[in-house]
Amino acid sequence: MTSIEVDDPSRPGAMPGTTDGASVTACFARQPILDRDGMLCGFELKLYCVDKPPVPEGADGAPAESAAQLAQSAQSAQAASSGAPKATDAAADASADAAGAADAADAADPGVELRPAAPPTVTQTIVAALLHSNMRGALNGHPGYLDVSREMLFDDAIERVPAERFMFEIQPDIAVDDELIARIVVLHARRYRFVLDAVKVPNDTFARLLPYAEGVKIDFPHIARALLPKLSTVLKSAGKLLIADGIDIQADFETAQSLGFDKFQGYFFARAHTATLRRVSAPRHALLNLLQLLAGDPTVAQLEAELKLNPVLVMHLMKLANSSGLAVGHKVTTLREAINATGTNRIARWTQLLLYADGRKVALEDDPLLQLAATRARFMELAVLRLPEAGRDEADAAFLTGVFSFVDAVFGGSLENTLNVLTLSKPIQSAILHREGVLGLLLSAVDALERGAWTEIEAACVRLAPLTVSDVAELGLAAAAWAGVADRSAEAKGLERIED
Secondary structure, eight states: OOOEEEOOOOOTOTTTOOOOOOOEEEEEEEEEOOOSSOOOEEEEEEEEEEEEEOOOTTSSSSBBOOOHHHHHHHHHHHSSSSOOOOSSSSHHHHHHHHHHHHHHHHHHHHOOOOOOOOOOHHHHHHHHHTSSSSHHHHHTTOOOOOOHHHHHHSSSSGSSSTTTTTTEOOTTTOOOOOOHHHHHHHHHHTEEEEEEESSSSOOOOHHGGGGGOSSEEETTTTTOOOGGHHHHHHHTTTOEEEEEEOOOOOOHHHHHHTTTOEEESSSSSSSSGGGSSOSSOHHHHHHHHHHHHHHHHOOHHHHHHHHHHHHHHHHHHHHHEEEEOSSSOOOOOOOHHHHHOOOOHHHHHHHHHHHHHOOOSSEEEOHHHHHHHHHHHHHHHHHHEEEETOOOOHHHHHHHHHHHHGHHHHHSHHHHHHHHHTOOHHHHHHHHHOOOOOHHHHHHHHHHHTTHHHHHHHHHHHHHHTHHHHHHHHHHHHHHHHHOTTOOOOOOOEEEEEEE
Protein backbone atom coordinates (compact mmCIF):
# COMPACT_ATOMS: atom_id res chain seq x y z
CA MET A 1 0.00 0.00 0.00
CA THR A 2 1.49 3.35 -1.05
CA SER A 3 -1.41 5.70 -0.44
CA ILE A 4 -3.33 6.06 2.82
CA GLU A 5 -6.42 8.08 3.66
CA VAL A 6 -5.93 10.78 6.28
CA ASP A 7 -8.11 13.57 7.64
CA ASP A 8 -7.27 16.87 5.98
CA PRO A 9 -5.91 19.63 8.27
CA SER A 10 -5.31 22.12 5.47
CA ARG A 11 -8.78 23.55 5.02
CA PRO A 12 -9.60 27.04 6.35
CA GLY A 13 -10.00 27.05 10.11
CA ALA A 14 -8.19 23.75 10.65
CA MET A 15 -5.01 23.71 12.70
CA PRO A 16 -1.99 21.81 11.32
CA GLY A 17 -1.92 18.26 12.58
CA THR A 18 -5.58 18.31 13.60
CA THR A 19 -8.63 16.84 11.94
CA ASP A 20 -12.26 17.67 11.49
CA GLY A 21 -13.72 15.01 9.24
CA ALA A 22 -12.77 15.37 5.57
CA SER A 23 -10.07 13.05 4.24
CA VAL A 24 -7.25 13.01 1.71
CA THR A 25 -5.05 10.30 0.27
CA ALA A 26 -1.28 10.67 0.62
CA CYS A 27 0.62 9.54 -2.49
CA PHE A 28 4.34 9.16 -3.12
CA ALA A 29 6.51 9.26 -6.23
CA ARG A 30 10.28 8.76 -6.29
CA GLN A 31 13.06 10.44 -8.24
CA PRO A 32 16.56 8.93 -8.59
CA ILE A 33 19.70 10.40 -7.05
CA LEU A 34 23.02 9.24 -8.49
CA ASP A 35 26.61 9.34 -7.22
CA ARG A 36 29.67 10.61 -9.09
CA ASP A 37 30.01 7.28 -10.89
CA GLY A 38 26.46 7.48 -12.22
CA MET A 39 25.09 4.77 -9.93
CA LEU A 40 21.95 4.97 -7.81
CA CYS A 41 22.56 6.15 -4.24
CA GLY A 42 19.14 7.41 -3.14
CA PHE A 43 15.64 8.59 -4.09
CA GLU A 44 13.74 11.76 -3.34
CA LEU A 45 10.16 11.01 -2.30
CA LYS A 46 7.54 13.39 -3.68
CA LEU A 47 4.41 13.62 -1.53
CA TYR A 48 1.01 14.59 -2.92
CA CYS A 49 -2.38 14.64 -1.22
CA VAL A 50 -5.57 13.91 -3.15
CA ASP A 51 -8.97 15.02 -1.88
CA LYS A 52 -11.32 12.16 -1.04
CA PRO A 53 -15.13 12.25 -1.01
CA PRO A 54 -16.86 12.27 2.40
CA VAL A 55 -17.05 8.93 4.20
CA PRO A 56 -20.48 7.35 3.44
CA GLU A 57 -22.84 7.04 6.37
CA GLY A 58 -24.37 3.80 7.57
CA ALA A 59 -28.07 3.12 7.94
CA ASP A 60 -28.10 4.65 11.42
CA GLY A 61 -26.42 7.85 10.26
CA ALA A 62 -23.00 6.90 11.67
CA PRO A 63 -19.94 6.94 9.39
CA ALA A 64 -19.38 3.59 7.69
CA GLU A 65 -15.77 3.76 8.85
CA SER A 66 -15.18 5.44 12.18
CA ALA A 67 -12.24 7.61 13.11
CA ALA A 68 -11.10 4.81 15.41
CA GLN A 69 -11.00 2.44 12.44
CA LEU A 70 -8.95 4.93 10.44
CA ALA A 71 -6.51 5.19 13.31
CA GLN A 72 -6.35 1.42 13.57
CA SER A 73 -5.69 1.18 9.81
CA ALA A 74 -2.74 3.56 9.96
CA GLN A 75 -1.32 1.83 13.04
CA SER A 76 -1.73 -1.58 11.40
CA ALA A 77 0.23 -0.37 8.39
CA GLN A 78 3.01 0.74 10.74
CA ALA A 79 3.04 -2.56 12.60
CA ALA A 80 3.02 -4.60 9.38
CA SER A 81 6.09 -2.86 7.98
CA SER A 82 9.35 -4.76 8.02
CA GLY A 83 11.48 -3.86 11.00
CA ALA A 84 8.96 -1.36 12.38
CA PRO A 85 7.93 -1.44 16.06
CA LYS A 86 4.40 -2.74 16.56
CA ALA A 87 2.24 0.27 17.45
CA THR A 88 4.26 1.50 20.40
CA ASP A 89 4.40 5.17 19.44
CA ALA A 90 2.75 7.91 21.45
CA ALA A 91 -0.29 8.05 19.18
CA ALA A 92 -0.91 4.32 19.52
CA ASP A 93 -0.43 4.48 23.29
CA ALA A 94 -2.81 7.42 23.52
CA SER A 95 -5.38 5.56 21.43
CA ALA A 96 -5.06 2.48 23.66
CA ASP A 97 -5.35 4.61 26.80
CA ALA A 98 -8.46 6.30 25.45
CA ALA A 99 -10.01 2.95 24.56
CA GLY A 100 -9.22 1.59 28.03
CA ALA A 101 -10.74 4.63 29.73
CA ALA A 102 -13.87 4.32 27.59
CA ASP A 103 -14.22 0.64 28.47
CA ALA A 104 -13.87 1.44 32.17
CA ALA A 105 -16.48 4.17 31.95
CA ASP A 106 -18.86 1.85 30.12
CA ALA A 107 -18.42 -0.83 32.77
CA ALA A 108 -19.17 1.68 35.55
CA ASP A 109 -22.11 3.29 33.76
CA PRO A 110 -23.70 1.52 30.76
CA GLY A 111 -25.35 4.78 29.80
CA VAL A 112 -22.03 6.55 29.11
CA GLU A 113 -21.61 7.46 25.43
CA LEU A 114 -18.39 6.04 23.96
CA ARG A 115 -16.29 8.39 21.84
CA PRO A 116 -14.17 7.03 18.98
CA ALA A 117 -10.41 7.30 19.18
CA ALA A 118 -8.91 10.36 17.51
CA PRO A 119 -7.94 9.76 13.87
CA PRO A 120 -4.25 9.86 12.99
CA THR A 121 -2.56 13.15 12.22
CA VAL A 122 -1.26 13.72 8.73
CA THR A 123 2.29 13.11 9.94
CA GLN A 124 1.31 9.81 11.58
CA THR A 125 -0.25 8.63 8.35
CA ILE A 126 2.73 9.70 6.25
CA VAL A 127 5.02 7.85 8.64
CA ALA A 128 2.85 4.73 8.38
CA ALA A 129 3.23 4.87 4.57
CA LEU A 130 7.00 5.37 4.84
CA LEU A 131 7.26 2.26 7.01
CA HIS A 132 5.24 0.09 4.62
CA SER A 133 6.97 -2.81 2.87
CA ASN A 134 6.32 -1.37 -0.62
CA MET A 135 8.21 1.79 0.30
CA ARG A 136 11.05 -0.25 1.75
CA GLY A 137 11.18 -2.30 -1.46
CA ALA A 138 11.06 0.78 -3.68
CA LEU A 139 14.05 2.31 -1.87
CA ASN A 140 15.85 -1.04 -2.05
CA GLY A 141 18.52 -0.23 0.51
CA HIS A 142 19.07 3.36 -0.65
CA PRO A 143 18.16 6.33 1.55
CA GLY A 144 14.93 8.21 0.92
CA TYR A 145 14.96 12.03 0.87
CA LEU A 146 11.70 13.48 2.21
CA ASP A 147 10.48 17.07 2.40
CA VAL A 148 9.37 17.82 5.96
CA SER A 149 7.24 20.76 7.04
CA ARG A 150 7.52 22.60 10.33
CA GLU A 151 4.38 20.79 11.55
CA MET A 152 5.89 17.41 10.71
CA LEU A 153 9.09 18.20 12.58
CA PHE A 154 7.14 19.00 15.74
CA ASP A 155 4.94 15.89 15.55
CA ASP A 156 6.40 13.15 17.76
CA ALA A 157 5.35 10.59 15.13
CA ILE A 158 8.29 11.72 12.97
CA GLU A 159 10.60 9.93 15.39
CA ARG A 160 9.21 6.57 14.22
CA VAL A 161 10.94 7.14 10.87
CA PRO A 162 14.20 5.11 10.83
CA ALA A 163 17.00 7.68 10.95
CA GLU A 164 19.34 5.43 8.97
CA ARG A 165 16.92 5.10 6.04
CA PHE A 166 15.68 8.66 5.48
CA MET A 167 17.07 12.16 5.09
CA PHE A 168 14.83 15.12 5.99
CA GLU A 169 14.78 17.96 3.46
CA ILE A 170 13.99 21.47 4.71
CA GLN A 171 12.49 23.98 2.29
CA PRO A 172 13.91 27.52 2.00
CA ASP A 173 10.59 29.13 3.00
CA ILE A 174 10.27 27.39 6.38
CA ALA A 175 9.70 29.70 9.35
CA VAL A 176 12.91 29.64 11.42
CA ASP A 177 12.92 30.62 15.08
CA ASP A 178 14.59 29.45 18.29
CA GLU A 179 11.90 26.80 18.78
CA LEU A 180 12.57 25.22 15.39
CA ILE A 181 16.33 25.29 15.94
CA ALA A 182 15.87 23.57 19.31
CA ARG A 183 13.70 20.87 17.75
CA ILE A 184 16.26 20.24 14.98
CA VAL A 185 19.00 19.96 17.62
CA VAL A 186 16.94 17.33 19.46
CA LEU A 187 16.33 15.34 16.27
CA HIS A 188 19.95 15.71 15.24
CA ALA A 189 21.02 14.24 18.57
CA ARG A 190 18.82 11.25 17.73
CA ARG A 191 20.81 10.76 14.50
CA TYR A 192 18.33 12.32 12.09
CA ARG A 193 20.02 13.98 9.13
CA PHE A 194 18.96 17.16 7.34
CA VAL A 195 19.42 18.56 3.84
CA LEU A 196 18.71 22.18 2.88
CA ASP A 197 16.55 21.85 -0.23
CA ALA A 198 16.01 23.94 -3.39
CA VAL A 199 18.76 26.46 -2.66
CA LYS A 200 18.91 29.24 -5.28
CA VAL A 201 20.27 32.15 -3.22
CA PRO A 202 21.82 31.80 0.25
CA ASN A 203 19.57 33.80 2.58
CA ASP A 204 19.09 34.24 6.33
CA THR A 205 17.13 30.98 6.63
CA PHE A 206 19.97 29.18 4.83
CA ALA A 207 22.58 30.72 7.14
CA ARG A 208 20.71 29.82 10.34
CA LEU A 209 20.05 26.21 9.34
CA LEU A 210 23.36 25.42 7.63
CA PRO A 211 25.22 24.35 10.83
CA TYR A 212 22.65 21.56 11.37
CA ALA A 213 22.56 20.32 7.77
CA GLU A 214 24.54 17.36 6.50
CA GLY A 215 23.97 18.38 2.90
CA VAL A 216 22.77 21.15 0.61
CA LYS A 217 20.67 20.54 -2.50
CA ILE A 218 21.24 23.20 -5.16
CA ASP A 219 18.44 24.04 -7.62
CA PHE A 220 20.79 23.75 -10.57
CA PRO A 221 18.54 25.06 -13.39
CA HIS A 222 17.61 28.23 -11.45
CA ILE A 223 20.72 29.26 -9.54
CA ALA A 224 22.97 31.95 -11.02
CA ARG A 225 25.85 30.07 -12.64
CA ALA A 226 28.30 32.77 -11.59
CA LEU A 227 27.48 31.95 -7.96
CA LEU A 228 28.19 28.23 -8.24
CA PRO A 229 32.02 28.11 -8.04
CA LYS A 230 32.31 30.19 -4.86
CA LEU A 231 29.25 28.61 -3.18
CA SER A 232 30.40 25.06 -3.90
CA THR A 233 33.91 25.81 -2.63
CA VAL A 234 32.61 27.30 0.63
CA LEU A 235 30.18 24.44 1.24
CA LYS A 236 32.75 21.76 0.46
CA SER A 237 35.27 23.39 2.82
CA ALA A 238 32.55 23.29 5.50
CA GLY A 239 32.24 19.53 4.96
CA LYS A 240 28.74 19.64 3.46
CA LEU A 241 27.40 17.05 1.04
CA LEU A 242 26.62 18.78 -2.26
CA ILE A 243 23.60 17.59 -4.27
CA ALA A 244 22.76 19.02 -7.70
CA ASP A 245 19.02 18.93 -8.40
CA GLY A 246 17.41 19.20 -11.85
CA ILE A 247 20.25 17.51 -13.74
CA ASP A 248 18.51 16.45 -16.95
CA ILE A 249 21.23 17.12 -19.53
CA GLN A 250 24.74 15.77 -19.78
CA ALA A 251 26.34 19.23 -19.83
CA ASP A 252 24.86 20.10 -16.43
CA PHE A 253 26.07 16.80 -14.98
CA GLU A 254 29.60 17.50 -16.21
CA THR A 255 29.52 21.06 -14.85
CA ALA A 256 28.31 19.94 -11.43
CA GLN A 257 30.83 17.11 -11.37
CA SER A 258 33.70 19.49 -12.15
CA LEU A 259 32.59 21.72 -9.25
CA GLY A 260 32.88 18.82 -6.81
CA PHE A 261 29.22 17.94 -6.34
CA ASP A 262 28.72 14.58 -4.66
CA LYS A 263 25.24 13.56 -5.84
CA PHE A 264 23.01 14.33 -8.80
CA GLN A 265 19.22 14.24 -9.06
CA GLY A 266 17.64 14.09 -12.51
CA TYR A 267 17.26 11.99 -15.65
CA PHE A 268 20.38 12.86 -17.65
CA PHE A 269 21.33 9.17 -17.66
CA ALA A 270 18.14 8.23 -19.54
CA ARG A 271 18.69 10.56 -22.50
CA ALA A 272 19.95 9.50 -25.90
CA HIS A 273 23.03 11.72 -25.66
CA THR A 274 24.42 9.56 -22.84
CA ALA A 275 24.35 6.38 -24.93
CA THR A 276 28.05 6.55 -25.67
CA LEU A 277 28.83 6.57 -21.93
CA ARG A 278 27.17 3.23 -21.23
CA ARG A 279 29.52 0.29 -21.51
CA VAL A 280 28.37 -2.80 -23.32
CA SER A 281 27.68 -5.99 -21.34
CA ALA A 282 26.36 -8.61 -23.73
CA PRO A 283 26.81 -7.26 -27.30
CA ARG A 284 23.82 -5.06 -28.15
CA HIS A 285 23.36 -6.46 -31.63
CA ALA A 286 23.44 -9.99 -30.26
CA LEU A 287 20.65 -9.05 -27.89
CA LEU A 288 18.68 -7.48 -30.74
CA ASN A 289 19.10 -10.60 -32.86
CA LEU A 290 17.87 -12.74 -29.99
CA LEU A 291 14.85 -10.50 -29.46
CA GLN A 292 13.97 -10.65 -33.15
CA LEU A 293 14.19 -14.43 -33.04
CA LEU A 294 12.04 -14.59 -29.91
CA ALA A 295 9.38 -12.45 -31.61
CA GLY A 296 8.88 -15.18 -34.24
CA ASP A 297 7.97 -18.08 -31.90
CA PRO A 298 11.26 -19.98 -32.40
CA THR A 299 11.90 -23.65 -31.74
CA VAL A 300 14.20 -24.77 -28.95
CA ALA A 301 16.79 -25.76 -31.57
CA GLN A 302 16.75 -22.26 -33.11
CA LEU A 303 17.11 -20.60 -29.71
CA GLU A 304 19.92 -22.95 -28.78
CA ALA A 305 21.82 -22.15 -31.98
CA GLU A 306 21.45 -18.38 -31.49
CA LEU A 307 22.44 -18.45 -27.84
CA LYS A 308 25.55 -20.55 -28.51
CA LEU A 309 26.93 -17.64 -30.53
CA ASN A 310 26.98 -15.56 -27.32
CA PRO A 311 28.75 -17.16 -24.35
CA VAL A 312 27.78 -14.27 -22.03
CA LEU A 313 24.10 -14.85 -22.74
CA VAL A 314 24.51 -18.58 -22.14
CA MET A 315 26.13 -17.87 -18.77
CA HIS A 316 23.27 -15.61 -17.69
CA LEU A 317 20.62 -18.02 -18.91
CA MET A 318 22.14 -20.92 -16.97
CA LYS A 319 22.09 -18.76 -13.81
CA LEU A 320 18.51 -17.76 -14.51
CA ALA A 321 17.33 -21.34 -15.02
CA ASN A 322 19.04 -22.69 -11.90
CA SER A 323 17.71 -19.92 -9.68
CA SER A 324 14.17 -19.80 -11.01
CA GLY A 325 12.76 -22.74 -9.09
CA LEU A 326 11.43 -24.18 -12.34
CA ALA A 327 13.94 -27.00 -12.57
CA VAL A 328 12.70 -28.71 -9.43
CA GLY A 329 14.55 -31.83 -8.38
CA HIS A 330 17.76 -31.43 -10.36
CA LYS A 331 20.32 -28.88 -11.47
CA VAL A 332 20.10 -27.56 -15.03
CA THR A 333 23.31 -28.55 -16.79
CA THR A 334 22.65 -28.06 -20.52
CA LEU A 335 21.53 -25.10 -22.59
CA ARG A 336 18.52 -27.02 -23.92
CA GLU A 337 17.40 -27.77 -20.37
CA ALA A 338 17.86 -24.11 -19.45
CA ILE A 339 15.66 -23.01 -22.35
CA ASN A 340 12.94 -25.50 -21.48
CA ALA A 341 13.07 -24.67 -17.77
CA THR A 342 12.96 -20.92 -18.27
CA GLY A 343 10.53 -20.56 -21.18
CA THR A 344 10.61 -18.12 -24.08
CA ASN A 345 8.55 -15.43 -22.31
CA ARG A 346 10.99 -15.20 -19.40
CA ILE A 347 13.99 -15.33 -21.73
CA ALA A 348 12.49 -12.46 -23.71
CA ARG A 349 11.97 -10.26 -20.64
CA TRP A 350 15.42 -11.06 -19.32
CA THR A 351 16.95 -10.14 -22.70
CA GLN A 352 14.97 -6.89 -22.87
CA LEU A 353 16.28 -5.78 -19.48
CA LEU A 354 19.85 -6.79 -20.35
CA LEU A 355 19.77 -4.15 -23.10
CA TYR A 356 19.92 -1.50 -20.38
CA ALA A 357 22.58 -3.07 -18.17
CA ASP A 358 25.77 -1.13 -17.63
CA GLY A 359 28.81 -3.11 -18.74
CA ARG A 360 30.56 -2.69 -15.41
CA LYS A 361 30.15 -5.27 -12.65
CA VAL A 362 27.31 -3.36 -11.09
CA ALA A 363 24.61 -4.68 -8.80
CA LEU A 364 21.22 -4.67 -10.49
CA GLU A 365 19.70 -2.35 -7.89
CA ASP A 366 22.42 0.29 -8.46
CA ASP A 367 22.07 0.56 -12.26
CA PRO A 368 19.83 3.61 -12.80
CA LEU A 369 18.79 3.06 -16.42
CA LEU A 370 18.03 -0.63 -15.94
CA GLN A 371 16.03 0.22 -12.81
CA LEU A 372 14.09 2.96 -14.58
CA ALA A 373 13.25 0.76 -17.57
CA ALA A 374 12.25 -2.20 -15.40
CA THR A 375 10.10 -0.05 -13.13
CA ARG A 376 8.34 1.63 -16.04
CA ALA A 377 7.71 -1.69 -17.79
CA ARG A 378 6.30 -3.31 -14.66
CA PHE A 379 4.11 -0.28 -13.96
CA MET A 380 2.67 -0.46 -17.47
CA GLU A 381 1.93 -4.16 -17.04
CA LEU A 382 0.24 -3.71 -13.66
CA ALA A 383 -1.70 -0.60 -14.66
CA VAL A 384 -3.22 -1.99 -17.88
CA LEU A 385 -4.66 -4.92 -15.91
CA ARG A 386 -6.67 -2.40 -13.84
CA LEU A 387 -8.49 -1.31 -17.00
CA PRO A 388 -11.68 -2.96 -18.33
CA GLU A 389 -11.31 -5.99 -20.61
CA ALA A 390 -7.51 -6.11 -20.36
CA GLY A 391 -5.90 -9.54 -20.42
CA ARG A 392 -2.55 -11.25 -20.79
CA ASP A 393 -1.94 -9.99 -24.34
CA GLU A 394 -2.55 -6.39 -23.29
CA ALA A 395 -0.27 -6.83 -20.28
CA ASP A 396 2.54 -8.18 -22.48
CA ALA A 397 2.13 -5.26 -24.90
CA ALA A 398 2.18 -2.80 -22.01
CA PHE A 399 5.38 -4.31 -20.61
CA LEU A 400 7.04 -4.04 -24.04
CA THR A 401 5.93 -0.43 -24.37
CA GLY A 402 7.50 0.47 -21.05
CA VAL A 403 10.72 -1.42 -21.48
CA PHE A 404 11.45 -0.07 -24.97
CA SER A 405 10.47 3.53 -24.26
CA PHE A 406 14.10 4.20 -23.26
CA VAL A 407 15.78 2.22 -26.03
CA ASP A 408 17.25 5.36 -27.64
CA ALA A 409 19.30 5.91 -24.47
CA VAL A 410 21.13 2.66 -25.29
CA PHE A 411 21.53 2.84 -29.06
CA GLY A 412 21.30 6.56 -29.78
CA GLY A 413 20.22 7.65 -33.23
CA SER A 414 16.61 7.63 -34.33
CA LEU A 415 14.15 6.10 -31.86
CA GLU A 416 11.79 5.25 -34.73
CA ASN A 417 14.47 3.30 -36.60
CA THR A 418 15.43 1.34 -33.50
CA LEU A 419 11.79 0.44 -32.84
CA ASN A 420 11.46 -0.77 -36.43
CA VAL A 421 14.50 -3.01 -35.97
CA LEU A 422 12.81 -4.53 -32.93
CA THR A 423 9.72 -5.29 -35.08
CA LEU A 424 7.37 -3.90 -32.46
CA SER A 425 3.68 -3.66 -33.29
CA LYS A 426 2.16 -0.40 -34.55
CA PRO A 427 0.19 0.28 -31.33
CA ILE A 428 3.39 -0.07 -29.29
CA GLN A 429 5.37 2.16 -31.65
CA SER A 430 2.58 4.76 -31.70
CA ALA A 431 2.45 4.76 -27.92
CA ILE A 432 6.21 5.30 -27.59
CA LEU A 433 6.61 7.81 -30.41
CA HIS A 434 3.35 9.77 -30.20
CA ARG A 435 1.71 8.77 -26.87
CA GLU A 436 -1.29 7.41 -28.79
CA GLY A 437 -3.91 4.95 -27.57
CA VAL A 438 -4.34 3.48 -24.10
CA LEU A 439 -0.68 2.42 -24.00
CA GLY A 440 0.33 5.98 -24.83
CA LEU A 441 -1.83 7.34 -22.02
CA LEU A 442 -0.30 4.91 -19.54
CA LEU A 443 3.17 5.86 -20.74
CA SER A 444 2.33 9.53 -20.21
CA ALA A 445 1.06 8.73 -16.72
CA VAL A 446 4.21 6.89 -15.65
CA ASP A 447 6.42 9.57 -17.22
CA ALA A 448 4.57 12.19 -15.18
CA LEU A 449 4.90 10.04 -12.05
CA GLU A 450 8.67 9.87 -12.52
CA ARG A 451 8.76 13.68 -12.56
CA GLY A 452 6.26 14.11 -9.73
CA ALA A 453 3.95 15.98 -12.14
CA TRP A 454 0.73 15.28 -10.28
CA THR A 455 -1.49 17.58 -12.36
CA GLU A 456 -0.51 15.67 -15.50
CA ILE A 457 -1.29 12.38 -13.75
CA GLU A 458 -4.74 13.69 -12.82
CA ALA A 459 -5.37 14.66 -16.45
CA ALA A 460 -4.29 11.22 -17.69
CA CYS A 461 -6.48 9.44 -15.14
CA VAL A 462 -9.58 11.23 -16.45
CA ARG A 463 -9.10 9.18 -19.64
CA LEU A 464 -7.94 6.02 -17.86
CA ALA A 465 -10.93 5.34 -15.62
CA PRO A 466 -11.16 3.58 -13.24
CA LEU A 467 -7.47 4.34 -12.56
CA THR A 468 -7.00 7.15 -10.03
CA VAL A 469 -4.01 9.24 -8.99
CA SER A 470 -3.63 7.16 -5.83
CA ASP A 471 -3.74 3.96 -7.96
CA VAL A 472 -0.95 5.31 -10.14
CA ALA A 473 1.18 6.14 -7.08
CA GLU A 474 0.48 2.74 -5.53
CA LEU A 475 1.39 0.87 -8.72
CA GLY A 476 4.49 3.02 -9.17
CA LEU A 477 5.98 1.99 -5.84
CA ALA A 478 4.89 -1.63 -6.32
CA ALA A 479 6.69 -1.64 -9.69
CA ALA A 480 9.77 -0.02 -8.13
CA ALA A 481 9.85 -2.68 -5.42
CA TRP A 482 9.58 -5.40 -8.09
CA ALA A 483 12.38 -3.88 -10.16
CA GLY A 484 14.69 -3.32 -7.22
CA VAL A 485 14.96 -6.88 -5.95
CA ALA A 486 17.34 -9.17 -7.80
CA ASP A 487 15.43 -12.34 -6.89
CA ARG A 488 11.97 -10.78 -7.22
CA SER A 489 10.68 -13.53 -9.51
CA ALA A 490 11.71 -16.22 -11.93
CA GLU A 491 12.27 -13.81 -14.80
CA ALA A 492 14.77 -11.76 -12.80
CA LYS A 493 16.72 -14.34 -10.82
CA GLY A 494 20.23 -14.78 -12.14
CA LEU A 495 20.64 -11.04 -12.85
CA GLU A 496 22.23 -10.16 -9.52
CA ARG A 497 25.31 -8.94 -11.33
CA ILE A 498 25.75 -8.00 -14.96
CA GLU A 499 29.19 -9.14 -16.05
CA ASP A 500 31.37 -8.30 -19.06
